[in-house]
Amino acid sequence: MEDVKKDEGWIDKTLPVDWNKVKEEAVGEILPHHMKLWWYCLGGVPAVMFLILVITGMMLSFHYVPHPDMAYESVVKITTEIPYGWWLRSIHRWSAEIMIVTVSLHAIRVFATGAYRHPRELCWMTGAILLLLCFGLGFTGYSLVYTQMSYWAMTIGTGIAAKTPLIGSFLSRFMLGGEAIGEATLNRFFILHAAILPSITFLMVFVHIVLIRLHGVTEHLVGIQREVVKGLSRGDE
Amino acid sequence: MSEKDGGGQEVSRRDFLANAAMTVGLVATIGTAGVYGVRYLVPKAKVKKFVDVLVTNLKELRPGVAREFIDASGRKGILVNNNGQVKAFSKICTHLGCEVEWHQLKKEFYCPCHEGFFDADGINIKGPPPRPLDEFKVTVKDDNIYVALEEV
Numbered sequence: 225m226e227d228v229k230k231d232e233g234w235i236d237k238t239l240p241v242d243w244n245k246v247k248e249e250a251v252g253e254i255l256p257h258h259m260k261l262w263w264y265c266l267g268g269v270p271a272v273m274f275l276i277l278v279i280t281g282m283m284l285s286f287h288y289v290p291h292p293d294m295a296y297e298s299v300v301k302i303t304t305e306i307p308y309g310w311w312l313r314s315i316h317r318w319s320a321e322i323m324i325v326t327v328s329l330h331a332i333r334v335f336a337t338g339a340y341r342h343p344r345e346l347c348w349m350t351g352a353i354l355l356l357l358c359f360g361l362g363f364t365g366y367s368l369v370y371t372q373m374s375y376w377a378m379t380i381g382t383g384i385a386a387k388t389p390l391i392g393s394f395l396s397r398f399m400l401g402g403e404a405i406g407e408a409t410l411n412r413f414f415i416l417h418a419a420i421l422p423s424i425t426f427l428m429v430f431v432h433i434v435l436i437r438l439h440g441v442t443e444h445l446v447g448i449q450r451e452v453v454k455g456l457s458r459g460d461e
Numbered sequence: 462m463s464e465k466d467g468g469g470q471e472v473s474r475r476d477f478l479a480n481a482a483m484t485v486g487l488v489a490t491i492g493t494a495g496v497y498g499v500r501y502l503v504p505k506a507k508v509k510k511f512v513d514v515l516v517t518n519l520k521e522l523r524p525g526v527a528r529e530f531i532d533a534s535g536r537k538g539i540l541v542n543n544n545g546q547v548k549a550f551s552k553i554c555t556h557l558g559c560e561v562e563w564h565q566l567k568k569e570f571y572c573p574c575h576e577g578f579f580d581a582d583g584i585n586i587k588g589p590p591p592r593p594l595d596e597f598k599v600t601v602k603d604d605n606i607y608v609a610l611e612e613v
């Protein structure tokens with residue numbers, strides 16, 4: 225170990241990463257003052273919720289059975305029998321609700337403050353895709369419980385899709401895996417909800433956030449004015 | 462901990478308290494979630510414990526006679542002496558949960574709700590019940606009759 229420099233341990237040698245630089249990149253970004261106002265930071269909430277949903281979702285799929293005869297029963301078992309199943313299920317459920325609400329508020333805020341303008345078109349477009357993905361996740365997840373409510377949500381959802389001009393019947397048959405709700409439908413919804421949609425969402429969140437970091441968030445006069453008027457500045461520039 | 466704080470060497474009381482609170486909160490949250498998560502993923506099978514309970518004796522429970530009993534959680538069972546062979550069953554009909562009765566002459570259990578019949582061994586023989594009656598383990602020792610009941 226003589227040839228190892230004084231402040232360079234085994235980890236630094238095998239993993240030659242400048243951690244200070246990583247930290248600076250990750251948390252050291254200088255933000256405009258308006259970002260102190262919570263409604264400008266609503267994009268981060270669905271991101272955290274998504275993370276929680278991925279973890280709790282993986283856990284739930286250990287005990288969930290995607291078969292029409294077993295789905296509801298397995299959900300009841302998770303809720304009443306398996307230790308802390310009710311806890312994980314509640315977290316998954318509430319995180320989903322919060323994600324949908326905050327992602328919608330985030331989109332409204334971006335729209336209302338005109339933050340979608342050039343050069344941030346791609347932020348807006350990936351965002352729009354994320355909004356649709358969130359709705360897709362919500363819809364497929366709700367159907368998995370396989371209660372009466374789930375059944376009718378599936379019926380109405382696929383019914384709406386069937387009314388799309390030109391490709392409607394194709395879409396509805398693709399979602400149902402046939403002409404009516406059955407074994408194939410639940411299987412499809414499960415794979416969409418637990419594998420395909422989350423993967424695409426993960427990718428989109430990544431691109432969305434990289435784009436935001438490349439551009440920096442939009443400077444808004446509102447924030448600056450408010451800060452001058454109310455003396456919110458900590459004066460540490 | 463900006464440069465002005467002294468190059469990250471000194472930590473103010475305010476920063477220290479904030480970091481401490483944050484660390485405690487994170488450890489508590491992640492720790493709880495971790496423990497719950499492991500219990501969820503590796504559920505312990507509920508081990509049912511049974512104890513032999515003295516219910517009656519062979520002088521009382523003569524051949525052909527039945528006797529009702531109740532376990533510690535209030536579920537009813539029935540002891541039957543079928544020509545010297547003593548058996549104990551749950552009184553809950555396996556169809557929709559009514560109470561079965563012992564018919565001494567026909568040597569059958571009868572459920573009045575939907576005309577269900579079980580023989581002296583608890584096997585479903587007629588009507589809607591889909592499976593035999595649940596059975597308890599019986600031990601006869603020195604003319605005393607013990608039934609293995611679930612502990613609560």
Ligand code: HEM
Pocket residue numbers: 263264265266267268270271272274327330331334339340344347348350351352353354355356358429432433436440441442
């Ligand atoms: C899972 C869904 C989403 C996540 C995790 C997410 C995450 C974020 C984050 C962390 C920011 C930084 C600024 C802020 O928090 O306000 C941001 C900004 C932005 N988001 Fe989203 N977002 C999502 C969905 C959307 C949607 C649905 C839209 C619009 C259709 C959108 C459009 C934008 C735009 C244009 C910006 C730049 C805002 C600015 O420059 O001030 N995002 N997003």
Ligand code: FES
Pocket residue numbers: 554555556557558559572573574575576577588589590
């Ligand atoms: S409940 Fe006993 S036969 Fe239906």
